[in-house]
Amino acid sequence: MGRSLSPLDPDAPQEVRELAASLRDIATAAGYANVAALVQDVGRSSATAVYDAFNARRVPTEDVLRRILKACNSAYTLRWENRLRAARSAEAGAKTDASQAEPAPPPVAPLVRTSLSPPLRELPVAVHGRDDLLAVLRERVAAPNGRMQVLHGLGGSGKTALALAVARNALNVGAQVFWIDATTEHGIDAAMRQAAWALGLTDEQLDDASSRGLSPVDAVWDHLERAPRAWLLVFDNVDDRALANAGCRTPGDGTGWLRAGRRGLTLVTTRIRDAELWGTDTERWPVDVLPPEAGADVLLDLAPRAGDREDAVRLAETLGGLPLALRHAGAMLRRTTEGTAGLLSARQGFRVRTFADYGAEFGASGISFLDRGARQALDLDETEVRHRALVSRTWELSLDLLEQSGLPEARVVMRVLSCFGLDPFPLDLLDPAALAASGVIGSPPDVDRLDRALEALNALCLVDVREVQLGGAGRANHLTVHRLVLQATRVRLDQEAPQVRRDVGRAAAAALEVAAAPAPELDANWAYWRTLSGHATSALAGVDLGDESALLPVLRSALRCFAYHWFVRDFAAGETLAADVLAASAGLPDDHALRLIARDRYALAYLSGEAECAEYRTAWQGLRRQFGDLDPDVMISHHNLLARGAWGGEDAAARVEETYDLLLRRTRVHGEYHPYTFLTWWLYVDTLAEVGRADEAEELVDGLSARIGSTAELGDVALETRHRLAHWLDDRERFEAAEQLYRSVLATLDTAGEPSRRLESQGLRRCLQKNLERQGRDKDVLAAREEYVAWLAENVPADDHERLNATHEYADCLKDAGRYAAAEALLRQVEEIRRGYADDASPALRDDRHCLAHVLFALGRREEALELVRASVSTTEPPEGVFDDTYRRHLFCLVNTVRRTSPEEAERRTREYLAWAATVGGTVPGVLAAECVLALLAHDAGALPAADARQRLETLRGRHQENDSPDEVETRLIDDYCTELAS
Numbered sequence: 001m002g003r004s005l006s007p008l009d010p011d012a013p014q015e016v017r018e019l020a021a022s023l024r025d026i027a028t029a030a031g032y033a034n035v036a037a038l039v040q041d042v043g044r045s046s047a048t049a050v051y052d053a054f055n056a057r058r059v060p061t062e063d064v065l066r067r068i069l070k071a072c073n074s075a076y077t078l079r080w081e082n083r084l085r086a087a088r089s090a091e092a093g094a095k096t097d098a099s100q101a102e103p104a105p106p107p108v109a110p111l112v113r114t115s116l117s118p119p120l121r122e123l124p125v126a127v128h129g130r131d132d133l134l135a136v137l138r139e140r141v142a143a144p145n146g147r148m149q150v151l152h153g154l155g156g157s158g159k160t161a162l163a164l165a166v167a168r169n170a171l172n173v174g175a176q177v178f179w180i181d182a183t184t185e186h187g188i189d190a191a192m193r194q195a196a197w198a199l200g201l202t203d204e205q206l207d208d209a210s211s212r213g214l215s216p217v218d219a220v221w222d223h224l225e226r227a228p229r230a231w232l233l234v235f236d237n238v239d240d241r242a243l244a245n246a247g248c249r250t251p252g253d254g255t256g257w258l259r260a261g262r263r264g265l266t267l268v269t270t271r272i273r274d275a276e277l278w279g280t281d282t283e284r285w286p287v288d289v290l291p292p293e294a295g296a297d298v299l300l301d302l303a304p305r306a307g308d309r310e311d312a313v314r315l316a317e318t319l320g321g322l323p324l325a326l327r328h329a330g331a332m333l334r335r336t337t338e339g340t341a342g343l344l345s346a347r348q349g350f351r352v353r354t355f356a357d358y359g360a361e362f363g364a365s366g367i368s369f370l371d372r373g374a375r376q377a378l379d380l381d382e383t384e385v386r387h388r389a390l391v392s393r394t395w396e397l398s399l400d401l402l403e404q405s406g407l408p409e410a411r412v413v414m415r416v417l418s419c420f421g422l423d424p425f426p427l428d429l430l431d432p433a434a435l436a437a438s439g440v441i442g443s444p445p446d447v448d449r450l451d452r453a454l455e456a457l458n459a460l461c462l463v464d465v466r467e468v469q470l471g472g473a474g475r476a477n478h479l480t481v482h483r484l485v486l487q488a489t490r491v492r493l494d495q496e497a498p499q500v501r502r503d504v505g506r507a508a509a510a511a512l513e514v515a516a517a518p519a520p521e522l523d524a525n526w527a528y529w530r531t532l533s534g535h536a537t538s539a540l541a542g543v544d545l546g547d548e549s550a551l552l553p554v555l556r557s558a559l560r561c562f563a564y565h566w567f568v569r570d571f572a573a574g575e576t577l578a579a580d581v582l583a584a585s586a587g588l589p590d591d592h593a594l595r596l597i598a599r600d601r602y603a604l605a606y607l608s609g610e611a612e613c614a615e616y617r618t619a620w621q622g623l624r625r626q627f628g629d630l631d632p633d634v635m636i637s638h639h640n641l642l643a644r645g646a647w648g649g650e651d652a653a654a655r656v657e658e659t660y661d662l663l664l665r666r667t668r669v670h671g672e673y674h675p676y677t678f679l680t681w682w683l684y685v686d687t688l689a690e691v692g693r694a695d696e697a698e699e700l701v702d703g704l705s706a707r708i709g710s711t712a713e714l715g716d717v718a719l720e721t722r723h724r725l726a727h728w729l730d731d732r733e734r735f736e737a738a739e740q741l742y743r744s745v746l747a748t749l750d751t752a753g754e755p756s757r758r759l760e761s762q763g764l765r766r767c768l769q770k771n772l773e774r775q776g777r778d779k780d781v782l783a784a785r786e787e788y789v790a791w792l793a794e795n796v797p798a799d800d801h802e803r804l805n806a807t808h809e810y811a812d813c814l815k816d817a818g819r820y821a822a823a824e825a826l827l828r829q830v831e832e833i834r835r836g837y838a839d840d841a842s843p844a845l846r847d848d849r850h851c852l853a854h855v856l857f858a859l860g861r862r863e864e865a866l867e868l869v870r871a872s873v874s875t876t877e878p879p880e881g882v883f884d885d886t887y888r889r890h891l892f893c894l895v896n897t898v899r900r901t902s903p904e905e906a907e908r909r910t911r912e913y914l915a916w917a918a919t920v921g922g923t924v925p926g927v928l929a930a931e932c933v934l935a936l937l938a939h940d941a942g943a944l945p946a947a948d949a950r951q952r953l954e955t956l957r958g959r960h961q962e963n964d965s966p967d968e969v970e971t972r973l974i975d976d977y978c979t980e981l982a983s
Contacts (some may be wrong), residue, residue: 012056013090019083020056023068027054030072041071059087063184075400077408116195118167118179118234124327125301127158127165129294133285137166140283141175141232141265148251148260152273153287154461154482155239155394156324159269162287163234166267170232175264182235182268185243188257196220199227217257224261231264238270239460240401241277250279271398274459289321289482298323299355302330305337307355315355318362319370320483324394328370329358367487395485396492398460402453409453412440412504414462417481418490419508421538423531424468424478428515429508430454438507454479469753470527478531505543505550512539513553520564521675523719526752529564533573536561540580545587555585555594562601567675570756571605578605593633596622600637616641630669632676638662639680642687652691659684678718701728705737719748723764730767735775742768758795762802765791782817785810799837804830804844812851820858827852843886846872850890857897869894873909880919888913888926892973895933900940907937925967928960932977939981946981953978 008017032038035054039047042064050068052058060068065084066076127134140149151159167177178195181187193206193216201223206216224231235258238244244251244258251258251268260266260281278284290298295316296309306312319325336353352358362369402410416435417425432445441450457463464480493504515532518525536557543554558581565574582602588595596619603615620637627634642659663684666677681704688697705725708717726741742764749761765788772781789810792803807830814823831848838845849868856865873891878884891913899906910933917924935952938944944952957974960966 007055009056013087013094015083015086015090016059017056019059019087020054022083023054026069026072026074030074032072038068038071042067059084059091070397070400073396075403077403116178116180116191116198118164118171118177120164120168122160123164123168124161124298126297127161128297128301129290130158130162130165130287133162133287134165134169136285137162137267138169141166141170141230142173144230144260144262144265145283146260146262146281148258148266148268148278148282150268150270150278150282150284151287152270152284152461154289154322154485155271155398156322156484157287157289157461158323159287160236161323163236163267163269167232167234170265175230175232176227177232177234179234179236182238182243183240188235188243192217192220192257195231195233196223199223199229199231217255221259221261225263227263231261233261233264233266235266235268238268239272239398241272241405244270244272244277250277251282253279253281271460273461277459290316290323290326291321292316295319295321295323295326298326299330299333302327303333303337303355306330306333306353306358311355311359315359318359322482322484325370325484329362333358367484367491370484395462395488398462402456402460405456407449407453407456409441409449410457412507413450413453413457414481414485414489415493415504416440416508416511417463417479418486418493419505419539419542420512421534422481422483422486423534424466424480425535426476426478426515426528426532428517429511429535430479431511431514434510434514435507438510439503440507468527468531476528502544502547502550505547508539509543509550509553509557512536512557516557516560520560521567523567523748523752523754526564526568526754529561530754533561533564537577537580540577540584543584545584551584552594555581555598558584559594559597559601565756566604568752568754568756569760573756575605578602591622591626593623593626596637597633600633600640604640613641613644616644630665632669635662635666635669635676635680639666639676639683643683656684656687656691656693659687673716673718675718675720678721682721682724701725705729708741719745722748723760726764727767730771733774735771739768739771739775742771761791762795778813778816782810782813785813799833801844804834808848808851811855815851815855815858820855823855824852824859827855840871843884846886846890850893853893866894866897869897877912878916880916881921883920883924885925889969892926892929892933899933899937903937903940907934910934910937923963925970926973928956929970929973929977931956932974936977936981950978950981953981 008020012020027035027038035051039050042050049058049060049064053060053064053068062076062084065080069076069080137149151162153159167179170177176199178191178198180191180195196206196219201220205223206219224233238251238258245256253259258266258268272278273284273286275284289295292313293316296312299306299312299315300309315329316326319329332352333355352361399411399414402408412435413430416430420429430450432441432447432450435441435450436443436445454463458465462481462485465477466480467475468478470476493501512535516536518528520526520529536554539554540558543550545551558577562574562577562581565571565577578598578601582598585592585595585598599615600619603612603619607615616637620634620641623631623634623637629635639662642655642662659680663677663680666674666680670677681700685697685700688694688700704721705728708722708725722741723745726738726745729735729738729741746761746764746768749757749764765784769781769784769788772784785806789803789807792800792806796803807826811823811826811830814820814826827848831845831852834842834845834848840846849872853865853868856862856868869890873887873894878887891909895906895909910930914927914930917927917930932953935944935949935956939946939949953974957978960970960974
């Protein structure tokens with residue numbers, strides 16, 4: 001910048017020269033070639049002040065200094081405040097020394113009049129997703145309630161757009177609207193005076209008020225409350241606490257510029273949601289991100305030719321529903337679909353023209369791609385306004401404010417979190433000791449300052465706090481951050497000096513290892529690990545492989561995460577992680593413990609045969625040399641080797657002995673009821689059975705079963721063992737003990753809430769129902785079916801096949817229990833859903849209608865029931881040669897129903913069945929039962945004497961019993977017919 005600047009003023013005080021030199025240094029570091037370029041970003045109205053500051057001719061105001069620092073991507077910190085104060089003091093002293101005469105009165109600064117009209121040009125075509133809030137605010141404009149209205153939310157969440165919509169409505173109903181840029185105290189003061197003058201306040205009235213001891217603030221507000229017209233005051237972007245509190249104890253207390261009025265409405269947009277700051281005399285309205293459908297509306301308004309609604313919804317989800325990001329995306333797509341943007345890119349084979357294109361490019365290029373949609377805003381003079389319009393920069397303004405207020409830890413917190421994933425963050429990821437040891441905060445750590453930093457981030461909507469279920473009744477607070485905020489923070493971190501990036505990376509790695517301390521194999525910790533696993537994976541993907549101080553703790557954490565995935569049977573995630581860990585460890589020495597463990601886990605996930613065993617053997621022997629036989633990882637590799645049938649001995653006895661020795665070591669290290677101990681215990685049982693010692697194996701299982709039966713807390717026993725034992729007991733008809741274990745395992749799975757084990761939970765619920773049926777406990781079966789249907793409703797879609805079948809079965813049980821109305825309601829619900837995707841020939845749909853018919857019969861609605869059964873039989877008669885058991889069952893239901901009221905229909909249907917069965921060939925179930933029906937019809941008609949009919953039925957029953965595997969339904973029908981005739 002030297003060529004565009006004069007030498008520093010030699011007559012200026014040393015402090016003024018030092019301030020100017022520091023400004024030159026920071027501008028050069030920011031890449032400015034000359035002051036003219038800097039002035040474009042600071043604002044042309046401040047050009048003289050900027051040149052004077054850089055040449056040491058005059059000390060800048062605080063406002064100008066803040067603008068210069070923002071343009072240079074720096075913050076107004078305490079260091080800069082001290083420099084400014086020293087320079088001002090020195091400048092004032094120099095002026096006093098230079099003149100002994102009576103000083104001239106200071107020049108009166110001219111009033112800078114700016115437009116107070118709302119910038120309606122920035123209002124979108126429509127404000128989507130805010131209908132309810134807009135309606136409330138319009139009511140407040142029409143009838144002010146004496147309370148200040150505060151719209152608070154994350155930067156870019158659409159607060160200003162919402163306020164503009166309110167302002168437009170206020171103008172439409174005749175109110176006078178004043179739009180005030182609240183980013184500087186001077187701007188607020190000047191704008192409020194200008195608003196009062198616009199409402200008729202004169203300078204003489206203001207002077208008269210001052211002479212009466214009334215403050216200018218109160219004088220202006222007194223005039224506003226006597227204004228002839230209703231008004232709306234919008235204070236936009238009140239994001240600095242100092243500005244919010246300017247001239248008052250707290251906003252809304254009636255002493256400062258920001259206060260509620262009776263004649264009009266005061267509306268504030270802010271990033272600060274702190275209720276304590278805004279006080280009780282306000283109504284606070286959160287402005288959150290948009291749901292996908294509303295986000296799609298924003299995109300389609302801006303770029304209607306960029307794709308269909310489905311693609312727009314997907315892009316809105318990708319962008320996290322943030323209105324600022326949606327507007328940028330839509331603006332860019334509008335230019336590419338309707339204008340000339342991107343034509344040169346198109347010559348090279350790529351031009352973003354659709355929502356799908358944009359989503360793909362955003363995934364590849366990251367958050368900087370979003371800011372291309374803000375291109376039209378880059379000619380704005382004000383740097384702060386420009387930064388608010390950039391997704392990659394807007395939230396840095398909030399961090400700047402916190403740093404200026406003495407909380408630099410807030411930026412540290414956000415940078416550390418940006419090293420992880422998008423899931424809720426366990427607070428352990430911000431372990432104070434780990435952060436201090438890495439040098440990103442002071443040591444020893446000041447936990448109170450970190451807490452205040454978190455409170456401030458929460459108040460500015462940069463982080464939210466959410467309670468997460470961690471098993472049982474346990475819940476814990478986790479942090480959540482919008483995905484674009486995280487990505488933008490990471491982009492800014494990547495632009496920092498290498499040492500800064502290294503320190504943050506090490507801090508994140510150390511904190512992750514602290515967070516990864518809970519044992520991943522224990523089901524009580526699965527809910528915790530479910531939120532942590534994504535962060536471990538993200539940290540592994542972003543770790544500096546050349547920095548072992550960060551790499552090693554991340555590898556250790558990732559290996560524990562692999563154990564979690566394996567124990568919850570999320571094998572796909574475990575396989576991916578095993579490959580990533582092996583790749584990340586490639587730079588470590590071959591005998592490094594983490595490298596050996598990574599090879600072992602990779603073999604478990606991917607390899608088989610001798611290659612798999614060779615990796616286990618290498619890991620086991622290498623780790624054993626370093627840590628001995630009692631190390632947990634040594635025992636894992638040894639177990640894996642034995643489980644694949646590769647043992648050190650020559651015979652079966654040696655294999656059993658080696659497995660038993662490992663079991664003793666695991667019991668010693670982990671305890672008797674630990675998951676790792678039970679893994680080897682079952683391996684020992686299986687080994688005994690495989691070598692011909694099945695009696696010993698069964699004796700062990702019997703002994704374990706007896707111990708578990710007397711254990712008060714079944715949760716002490718590993719989940720896999722309880723599950724396996726339950727089936728073992730069920731097979732041996734020890735139903736009550738099996739039931740107890742089924743319920744214990746289900747309770748554990750429900751508490752853990754592990755999605756990857758949903759199918760296991762589903763299967764266990766089926767097993768429990770069968771178990772209760774075999775015990776003959778009908779009431780308990782009904783309760784179990786009801787619980788199962790409720791569980792399916794929470795875990796699978798409404799049209800899931802298993803959910804529909806389970807609901808049908810539950811309705812059947814309700815029918816058997818005499819609860820016909822409830823059964824009918826459920827069956828109609830199931831039938832309606834199935835009808836949406838299945839035709840009338842669907843066996844499942846026909847069964848739904850058949851069961852519904854039985855319910856209608858029970859309710860006395862015979863004609864409705866017959867209509868359903870006739871429709872099923874008539875419209876779904878199978879083609880020749882094809883057996884259809886559903887058709888057979890429904891036909892006999894119809895025949896038996898109409899046999900006495902319409903024997904002609906019964907005979908016709910029966911003969912149709914026999915004719916169809918003849919085309920199938922072979923032994924067709926139901927043929928002999930049909931012959932019985934014809935005999936009964938003949939007897940009922942008087943054509944066949946009772947004795948002949950009985951002989952005919954007994955003959956048919958004998959032929960049926962001669963079949964190798966008689967059909968159970970047909971057996972029941974024939975027995976019923978014989979009993980009916982005999983009576």
